[in-house]
Amino acid sequence: MTTFIIVLCLVVMVGFAISAAMLRSMLKSAVSLAAMSAALAVILYMMGAIWAALFELSVCVGLITVVFISAISLTTPDRRDEAHAADHRRRFAALPFILIALGAAIIAVLVYTGFSLPLPGEEAVAEATFNQVFWQTRQADILGQILMLLAGAFAVVVLFKEGKKI
Amino acid sequence: MSAGMEFVLLTFMGLPLLMVLLNNLLKKEIAQKICLSLGIIAGIVQMAAAVFVFASLKAAGQTEADFSQFWDLGVGASRFSVDFFSLLVLFCIGMVITAGFLTAGKTLGDKKFNFTNLAMILLLGMNGIALVTDLFSLYVFLEITGVASFVMISLNKEGDGIEGAFKYLVMSAIATVFILGGLAFLFMQSGSLQYGDVAAALSDWQYAEQPALLIAGFVLVLVGFSIKSGVMPFHGWLPDAYQSAPAAVSVILGGIVTKMAGVYALLRLTADIFVNVPVFNQILMLLAIVSIVLGAVAAITQTDFKRILAYSSISQIGYILLGASCGSAVGLIGAMLHFFNHATFKTTLFVNSAAVEIATGTTEIEKLGGLQEKMPVTGVSSILAFLSTAGIPPLAGFWSKLLIIIAAWQTGNVFIAGLALFASIFTAAYFLRLQRCVFFGPAVEGLEDTKEVTGGVCLSSLALSAITVGFGLLFPALLLFLQGQGLI
Amino acid sequence: MGAMFGNMAAFMTGGSGVNLLWLMVVLPVALAVLAVAIPRHAFAARSACFLAATLADLLLAIALFIAKEGSMLLRWTDFEINLAFRVDPFSGAVLLALGIFAVLVAIYSVAFLRRKEKYGQFYCYYLLTLAMANGAVLADNLVVLLFFWEGLMVTLFGMLLIGDRQKPATAVKALVLNGIADLLLMLGVAATAAHAGTFMMEGISQLPIEGLGVLGFVCMMAGAVGKAGAMPFHSWIPDAADAAPLPFMAILPAAFEKILGIYLLVRITFQFYQMVPGSVMSIVVMAIGAITIVLANSMALIQKDIKRLLSYSTISQVGYMILGIGTALPVGIIGGLFHLINHVMYKCCLFLTAGSVEKQTGSTDMRYISGLGKLMPVTTVCFLTAALSISGVPPFSGFFSKELVFDAALESGMIFYIAAVLGAFLTAASFLKLGHAAYFGPLRLPEGVKTEDVKEVPGAMLLPMGILALGCLIFGVFNALPLSVIQPIAGEGYDFSGWPDNWTLVAISCAVLLLAVGNHLFGYRRTGEGLKAADHIRYAPALRTVYDCAEKRYFDPYDIIMQLIKGFAWICYGIDRAINWVYDVFAVDFVSGLSSRLRLMNNGSVGRYMAWSFLGVGFIVLLCLFLV
């Protein structure tokens, strides 16, 4: 069951990664980046690295996203005309297909050389349950996360109040 | 730990959160009116809380107290803890935030509401840094302070506001990368990010299996925090950020934020973690002496009031780090006292620059002149602050600088101590130039009608000057108290 | 003030000899203050008080002269610098001389200054000078000697300023020259005290002149010679002749300064140090004497103004005294001292005659006045006796003292004897010229002065002139009287009174006198005027250029010193401006240059900040490799 979830998350992660690269609007790509990191955090958790998952969650989803949002808000977006947008899509249209082909090729090579995905070891799980780590050990970080989200919210409020187009 | 103290400890993180909620939940008109007073209340309560906890700790004879914000924790968890140093820092934070809000009254037009929100977040971030005992939580609160200060710098969003904030943002991002890298290496070595555990793990770092990795960790952490605290080679962003921030924000920024984000963290590292890592201290001392001398020299030919204060901050931060990097108890006490003094007189100077900006509309010192008659309170408080910065005896700055120099001398680096002491001649140089151009010189024709700025600005500069003078005169009593505590 | 009056009260009741010493100094000062205190218009009262003071001083001097011995000590500082007075036969005699001349000139100046407006100040300075002179002679501690010695400078400066406040050049010149001489004396005193180990003068005797002693001797000698008015400190006296009131010239340059200078010179060469005849030091002193004689006399010859001529001749006569004492022979010292007394007498008399000429005709410039013999017979007689005495004509006192000096000079070295004789010739020639031009030529008066109001001066002025002229005669004929006082100073068993026994010397000096008369007649016949009698010497081929330079002050030591000081000052000013340049320009530019270079470090581009950061990281990593 766990391997199914892991594969699913991997696919989701790749999808979001591509969308982050492809999207024209900065803010949407920032959000998709956050989603990708969330997927990665789940993968890490499933594979038993709880601390890594937690750090990935709080650092990438929380801090980096907020930083990117405020950075984007600081830089004045350059309004290029529609024509430019069109040829932007055309040039990158082929990107997804190339990537998928490349991925398939790599998998084929690995299977051919007999490489197999290491299965999650049991003992990793027993070390400490997620909630104990999350709620006990890293309690200060929860407070940190709340404040970070609040800061992000206020940043958006302050910087976008004039209805700047996202 | 008495119940009362337990509750008071919680206010450090709880009160600002309450203020934020209060500020946003009230109706718009009421919020607009009372938001600044909320901030002032938060600052004053924090100062009172710090003093109360200090008194109760002294009464109980303890030197530190741990507590958790929401519910009690298991062993090895990252908890908040309070000791004499962090209480002193919390007091400074409260003081500077109050001064910031007092100056905000006149400087920020319609931005008061947003200013209050962000300032409360900033206050929380700084309190977090002071209280936290875990490297990663320290990093988290560091980021919160960083984000809050980016946005505050660009509050009024005209041209250079954004530019200063952007530079601060980019440099902070770099610092983040370094710090995280450093933490990762340390985490590898010690398995836990608690100050105590990391210190224990590093006790015999020379003989660890991969010393090179550890050294890389030290270097990364040191560089990261140096960028955040604006030490000389990494100081690029500091002058631009201070200059472009609005008056009230630059008061808070110059007064406490850079010191909390960078210097306090470095002090914690040298005091708790890298106690027996001489390499760290030696490099830090070198950076300190470089920033003392070059910071002061760079300030001599500046033409903007706030830019001079920025370079002066770099130089004074160098003194604090010099004290910390000596590694002796006297050095650390000197650094802490200089931290407090610098918070006081630097805030006074920023408040003065705000007053000058309000009264004359510009901080270009070439265009100003002879303001001593028209703005006596600002003039006198700027003189007191300048003398304290330059380390002229009767005032506070001298005593803390003296302790730092004695500590440096006792730990053997005689030449650096002598050079640091003589560098205060450059401090005197740029402040004399400032005094000549702005206050002491002949009156400039366009400024006949400037009047003294009354209200919050005047009150805060008077209060802060009183603290500087009071600390200077009562220093012997403080010495006796420290001896009583067995610290000297 | 309390301590001073307390001391005075204590000493009034003390031993007789002791309080007299203290009184010698305090009395004139007190009366000087009183003289100024009396209101300006009460001329009679002020003059009375003034005369009383000088008389009282004379009586005290006589009493001390008789008492022969007495000393007094008062605490000043702890380093043996105490207010110590002592009188012994030598200083008693000098005090007496000071007292006599003070009284005579006082009488004269009361009459002379009747209508002048600043006479009150003159009286005050006069009495202060008297007090200082008494103090200097009585001093038994080198520092006390220096104290009163330099104190004279203040009164000298004051008196010179009375003349003309608009042209203070002379007063400045006098103060600078005397200042330098007195500072040398201070150095000499310090060196002598260090060499001897004590400041008390009676503790210092017969010190060997080597090591610190050389410095001490030379500097003290320079101080004494400076005060006496010999070369090279002489050039203020002729200028003072024009500026200062005439009684000043009679009392200070002519009498007091000579007496004090020679008194100290004798003390140095005879008591403090052991000057061996023929030693280097004695040759130096004699050389100074000889040079002064020749140069001053040759300058005196060409003067057109009576007072200037007399002041140059004063300087030359001092040369004789210094030459005599310089020989370190008993005959020389006695001759020098005897010449001192004679010189003071006839020089004072000559100045007083010049004073009476000035009072009557308003000018002493011989080009406008001549032939006053008929109008002022008594003055002329006094002038004649004094002129003969100074020229060394036999029956008068000058002749005997000069003979003793000639005798000593001959013994010490032919060159000095020739200089002395040349001096005698020049003195005789210049006084012949003066007498002939001023008194015996055809009558000529400056315009605006009618012959009937040029008549004899009042009795008060004639009395001192008469006494002095008579003194010249008496001290010549009965020279045993002054010699009996002087001889014991040089030691026991010397008797040079009566007619000098060395007949060849007498013959030579008479021949020189005749030669001078012949030269004067030759000059008179050549030019037809008494005044131009010496012009053939003035415009002789070789001497013409020297005389022209001297006229234009090239050789004046004061101007040379001032040029040197000005040059030195400009060098120092250059050094000072250079150091100031380092502060004002160099330091400021250096630091602001450094600072602006640092400013370039952050010119606003984030890329540059990042570059600096990474540079910093690289540096730290290098440092780590090095440190660990």
Next chain:
Amino acid sequence: MEGQGLLLACIFTPLAGAFLLPIFGRIHVGLRNIMSLLFVLTAFLCSAMLLSPALSQGPVSVYWQLPLGLSIGFLADALAVFMAATSSLVASIIVFYSFGYIERYKNQNEYYLMVTLFLGAMMGLVFSTNLICIYMFWEISAICCWRLIGFYREEPVVRRANKAFMVTVGGALLMLVGFIGIYGETGTFDLLQMQGQTVANWVMVLILFGILSKSATLPLHTWLPDAGVAPSPVTSLLHAAVLVKIGVYVFARLFLVNFQLEAIWETVVPWIAAVSALVSAGAALVENDIKRIIAYSTISQLAFILLGLSTGTMIGAAGGLLYILMHSLAKGGLFLCAGIVEHSVHTKDIRQMGGLAKRLPVTAVSFLFCAFSVMGIPPFGGFFAKFMVIDSALVGGTPLLAGTYIFGAALTVVYLLRVFVKVFLGDATHTDVKEGTWEMVGSVAILGVLSLLGGIFINLPTQLTSFIVENLGRW
């Protein structure tokens, strides 16, 4: 206990009282003037009353031990009382003088505040026995000097005030590094505990920088003539009578009373002072601004004092101390006379003055008295001091050294005479000139007479100086 009360009063009445003066100033100008004079006079009276305990039984002392070798201690020994009495006497005359002088200018409150604070700092420095306390009062005096020089607030004036502050504080910082060097060796800043120890050479060099900068000796002297732009009572108080004496006093306190010096310093310091004496005397001869001339003269005379104190002879030390007293009185008088002249003639250039003796008789006579005392001509006080100092140069040093100082003394005679003659004698240039107010003329006359009496009654001050020198326990 009564003595300690006196000592604390002597120090803290001017120090604390100074800050009340602006308040009095707002109430009534006369009240402020009188109170300022009162504070300074209390300092003088207290120090005078401390004289008897200092001379007879043990000196009065107050002591408060602090950790880290620091301590707050005041000791009223003979040297301290002598300096305190001298400076407060001259300061009170100068404050009395400034009633008349300052009434025409703006920001008078700040003037009186700073003058009284300065005297308080001087009292504190003179009595304190801890190196850090000495440094503290040293810097307070530097602050007062900065504000007072910049009194007229014009651009060049403030630049010069900044220069003076920079040079003196720069020297003081080097001195502080020297003090910390001493602390490194002995572990304490307290002079009483370090009695009789020898000082390392490099520490001596650093301390010498501070001393030479404060008492304006050659390489660090240019701030003193530039400070001539300050009002006359300020230049008189700071640059003649009191401020420049701080450096020389600290030299005496450290290297005569407390520490031993290597013999080399007994030749090096006199020669530094000799060069300074000659160069500043030369510069004084060339200058034409009356205040700058007198300032250069101060530099030259300070070299004499430094000579006296540094030759290591008993007579030199006594002569140096006596010189401090006599020079304070005389030079203070000269500056005040210059103030009156400048006030009535409205120019400082002596070439445009002349014949003022008729219009300003009292000033002329006082100027002459003070000038004679500085030249060292009897019967004025300066003579004894100059003689003792030159005698010490000869005994302690070499005849060449004594000869150089004699040449310096000769230069002093020449340049002071030049000033007197150019200003007061010669043909009158300003005829419609009236002498300053009675306070100004009165204080100048007092100083002139004091210089004269100092010479006649020399046995009083020498009693005190030789008592000090005897129980230095050095010779």
